[in-house]
Amino acid sequence: MSRQDHIREFAAQALSEGRVDYFIGWKEGFNPSEVIPAFVKEVAQVDQLLWNPLCHHNLVTFLKRNMPDPPEAKIGVCVKGCDSRTLVALLQEQLVDRERLYVVGVPCDGIMDRRRLEKEFAEEIVDIAFSEKGQVVVTTRSGEKREFDQQAVLLDMCTRCRYPNPLYADDMAGPAVPEPDREESQPDWSDLADYEALSDDGKQELLARIYATCVRCFACINVCPVCVCWDRCVNRSRQPELVSQKVETKSNLLFQMVHMFHVAGRCPSCGACDRACPVEIPLYLLHRKMNKELYDMFGFEPGTKLDEKPVFQVFNLADQFGD
Amino acid sequence: MRIGVFVCHCGTNIAGTVDVAAVAERALTLKDVVHADHPMYSCSEPGQASIQAAIKEKKLDRVVVAACSPHMHEVTFRRCVEGAGLNPYLFEMANIREHCSWIHDDKQAATEKAWEIIRMAVAKVRQLEPLYSHEVEINKDVLVIGGGVAGIQAALDLADAGLKVTIVEKETTIGGVMAKLDKTFPTIDCSACILTPRMVDCAQHENIELMTYCEVEKVSGYVGNFTVDIRKKAAMVDWDKCIGCEICVQKCPAKAPDKFNVGLEPTKAIYIPFPQAVPKRAAIQVDYCRWFQQGKCRVCERVCPAGAVDYEQKDQIIQKRFGAIVVATGLEVFPWEQYYHEYGSGKIKDVISGLQYERMLNASGPYGGHVHRPSNGEEPKTVVFVQCVGSRDESVGRPYCSSVCCMYTAKQALLTKDHCGMDTEVYVFYIDIRATGKGYEEFIKRVQTEFGVKYVRGRVSKLYEENGKVIVRGIDTLLGEQVEIAADLVVLASGIMAAEGAKELAQKLNISYDEFGFLKEGHPKLRPVDTNTAGVFLAGACQAPKDIPATVAQASAAASKVVGLLAKDKLKTSPMIAVVDQKNCVSCWKCIEVCPFSAPEKQEVRPGEFKSHVIETVCQGCGVCVATCPVNCISLKGFTTDAILDQIEEALLV
Numbered sequence: 001m002s003r004q005d006h007i008r009e010f011a012a013q014a015l016s017e018g019r020v021d022y023f024i025g026w027k028e029g030f031n032p033s034e035v036i037p038a039f040v041k042e043v044a045q046v047d048q049l050l051w052n053p054l055c056h057h058n059l060v061t062f063l064k065r066n067m068p069d070p071p072e073a074k075i076g077v078c079v080k081g082c083d084s085r086t087l088v089a090l091l092q093e094q095l096v097d098r099e100r101l102y103v104v105g106v107p108c109d110g111i112m113d114r115r116r117l118e119k120e121f122a123e124e125i126v127d128i129a130f131s132e133k134g135q136v137v138v139t140t141r142s143g144e145k146r147e148f149d150q151q152a153v154l155l156d157m158c159t160r161c162r163y164p165n166p167l168y169a170d171d172m173a174g175p176a177v178p179e180p181d182r183e184e185s186q187p188d189w190s191d192l193a194d195y196e197a198l199s200d201d202g203k204q205e206l207l208a209r210i211y212a213t214c215v216r217c218f219a220c221i222n223v224c225p226v227c228v229c230w231d232r233c234v235n236r237s238r239q240p241e242l243v244s245q246k247v248e249t250k251s252n253l254l255f256q257m258v259h260m261f262h263v264a265g266r267c268p269s270c271g272a273c274d275r276a277c278p279v280e281i282p283l284y285l286l287h288r289k290m291n292k293e294l295y296d297m298f299g300f301e302p303g304t305k306l307d308e309k310p311v312f313q314v315f316n317l318a319d320q321f322g323d
Numbered sequence: 324m325r326i327g328v329f330v331c332h333c334g335t336n337i338a339g340t341v342d343v344a345a346v347a348e349r350a351l352t353l354k355d356v357v358h359a360d361h362p363m364y365s366c367s368e369p370g371q372a373s374i375q376a377a378i379k380e381k382k383l384d385r386v387v388v389a390a391c392s393p394h395m396h397e398v399t400f401r402r403c404v405e406g407a408g409l410n411p412y413l414f415e416m417a418n419i420r421e422h423c424s425w426i427h428d429d430k431q432a433a434t435e436k437a438w439e440i441i442r443m444a445v446a447k448v449r450q451l452e453p454l455y456s457h458e459v460e461i462n463k464d465v466l467v468i469g470g471g472v473a474g475i476q477a478a479l480d481l482a483d484a485g486l487k488v489t490i491v492e493k494e495t496t497i498g499g500v501m502a503k504l505d506k507t508f509p510t511i512d513c514s515a516c517i518l519t520p521r522m523v524d525c526a527q528h529e530n531i532e533l534m535t536y537c538e539v540e541k542v543s544g545y546v547g548n549f550t551v552d553i554r555k556k557a558a559m560v561d562w563d564k565c566i567g568c569e570i571c572v573q574k575c576p577a578k579a580p581d582k583f584n585v586g587l588e589p590t591k592a593i594y595i596p597f598p599q600a601v602p603k604r605a606a607i608q609v610d611y612c613r614w615f616q617q618g619k620c621r622v623c624e625r626v627c628p629a630g631a632v633d634y635e636q637k638d639q640i641i642q643k644r645f646g647a648i649v650v651a652t653g654l655e656v657f658p659w660e661q662y663y664h665e666y667g668s669g670k671i672k673d674v675i676s677g678l679q680y681e682r683m684l685n686a687s688g689p690y691g692g693h694v695h696r697p698s699n700g701e702e703p704k705t706v707v708f709v710q711c712v713g714s715r716d717e718s719v720g721r722p723y724c725s726s727v728c729c730m731y732t733a734k735q736a737l738l739t740k741d742h743c744g745m746d747t748e749v750y751v752f753y754i755d756i757r758a759t760g761k762g763y764e765e766f767i768k769r770v771q772t773e774f775g776v777k778y779v780r781g782r783v784s785k786l787y788e789e790n791g792k793v794i795v796r797g798i799d800t801l802l803g804e805q806v807e808i809a810a811d812l813v814v815l816a817s818g819i820m821a822a823e824g825a826k827e828l829a830q831k832l833n834i835s836y837d838e839f840g841f842l843k844e845g846h847p848k849l850r851p852v853d854t855n856t857a858g859v860f861l862a863g864a865c866q867a868p869k870d871i872p873a874t875v876a877q878a879s880a881a882a883s884k885v886v887g888l889l890a891k892d893k894l895k896t897s898p899m900i901a902v903v904d905q906k907n908c909v910s911c912w913k914c915i916e917v918c919p920f921s922a923p924e925k926q927e928v929r930p931g932e933f934k935s936h937v938i939e940t941v942c943q944g945c946g947v948c949v950a951t952c953p954v955n956c957i958s959l960k961g962f963t964t965d966a967i968l969d970q971i972e973e974a975l976l977v
Contacts, residue, residue: 093911093913093916094912095912228909228911229909232907232908232954232956234953237955240964240965242955262953309916313913314916
């Protein structure tokens, strides 16, 4: 049975037994390269649900405080390995109610980079077909067909994934996929090498350049599963106006810094912000850098242990800083 | 709004560098400022009277005093404006002394900076609102941490004042370092003879509870209402049954290092530190016990007439509540072996520490008071004392004077003559003699003249063994000559360190400590037994090296401070506390996680909807939650976001 079949079966069972009021998964979007979140309320709708390497959305975002509608709803949700870490992060902080959740874990072979795929073609993509062996066949409007190896067009973060299997789930959609021995291996931070090699001025220049295009649409903040302040966000505060509303590089940078520091130590790097940004700002960079610092200083990986607290909310005498 | 600004001269402290009259004049140009003055000493009686008069005459409703640090006089001026009928929290202090005049010499620039600091204070004072104190009930029980002479004295004084006291001591008996000493300077009275009656008093006093073999695990709460978790370590002996008969100690086949006798001779795995121990109860050192290490033996269990041995005992956590805490964790002897390789690193048998010599001299010590050379048991004919080992020596990271070594060395030199005969050659190598206490200088003179102890001014550069003697090579700086003495026994006056674990305890209590681990007093002159945490007091060598008279004096001082604190039934709390704007709270609970006092709680504002709420009487106004709140919905009264933003805006405004 495929993972997709598992998801549909678990959803149908949970809905028919009344264990959940609705079930959140993925469904076909408005064009072939886009998968969108699905909110399934009846057993008859479960056939909408799908699983393929385009299911990039972190559905845990919809469990955030104030989001479940109605507030006491019992919810079923699908999580990939990375998504499960955000769920663990929310559970650590008691920001979601475990009792009202039914979690289906989906072992993941990696998610494809939709934007990169689209850029491969001059024309519109009209069909994407997936083979069992991890091959992807893309058809364009003029009928051009090209076959890719799924692994060749993965998101950059997926190529360094240490948690392909969900850490927290009530049911698993299929057998676990092979994963690195986390005791033995270190995270791969090589994507940060270019940034870290820059001088302070160089870093400043880079950040100014990448944030210059920010339009303050709040997509990164809305999509972030651990960013939980909603309309109370200090970035929106007018009285006092702590962050200028002006769309300019300096204020944009401060805007992003607020987001980064408010999720520091809680962000498990799901990459949702990076994928949501309409102007393709590499938002992932600074969150990754923060996580590297936390890993080096405290050996801390956000959202990996249920009984752990976010690193900035604990005081440990053994922690040492600097020299 | 009618604001008054007072720019203090502080004699020439401020007026020497800042043109106070000009600044005061200029302050009148600020919005809402209706009065400005420059008193000579604002904190003096006429200074305060002029502030009060201005409040009444000019109908001031806000006051700024530009003077010293608020740490120094904020309380003074709050009281002053309150005396004139103003709410004390409608006052703001601008620090133009520590932050300005003391650190600058360019008068024009310093005047300009003072002007900026005052402008900021005025900007803030406009945003202030009247605040009112609450009163909280206080718990009148006192915790004394450490059962040495400091802890004993503090506990007895407190218990006599009618307060319930709990002494927590990490060893199995109270007594501390003083119990190990033989005689005390300068009177040469027996240490145990004066201490043990006090120890017994502690055990018998109806207001004192002894918790020996216990350690403080966790401290929460605040002055008047501390909650302390105490770890009762497993002694593997039921102390309710143990009668202290020592049969188990005699029969125990396993040897273990003897901490009480500073490692001179081994003790047993089951042990009672010394005959006068209070309480006199046995404990098993698990690391050395045959039953725990090899799974065989159980001799103590068989021989115990009271059936007290219990190998299954586990550590227990006991939670207690206290109103005040006296810290008396005492001292530890500098581990010279790890630092002084030129003195043989502890490998030369006939080189011992001062505290070891103390046990050697003691009649209830391992040698019954007989002084002998550890290498061959013979009585020494030549004894050399070396002072300042681990004191006044920056090369080992101990630049401070341990304050007691000059005196104890003189005492030990005298006792050497007493024990081994007047014909024994006794030398003392010293840097300076520090004998400042009552009768101390006279004592040193007596040791030098009456007892003929030879004092050599200079350091010892090397100790080494040759032909069964310890060769002491040093310099006599008065003669300007190298000296070499072939000694039978060398006693190193090892210095004093803060007790092991003092830093960790300080962190639990939220009090400061210095680079050497000594705990910091509130103010070196004016608050020598207070700490910077209200309700926590210091006694004895945990604060700095001290001799017994100074320790006992400080212990009594700490006790009287506690009595003064707990004489009231209720404590006024500071109104400068955190408050949650619940309509903006997003219920992320980070405030609850970070609060060191457990002040924020979840409050059900509507059925099923919880928001954070700060319990007023518990909040100490530290501001951690304010900084943590991601939506900025917690503010600290007296330090609101608006006030701080206005201050910053004023500072950036040119």
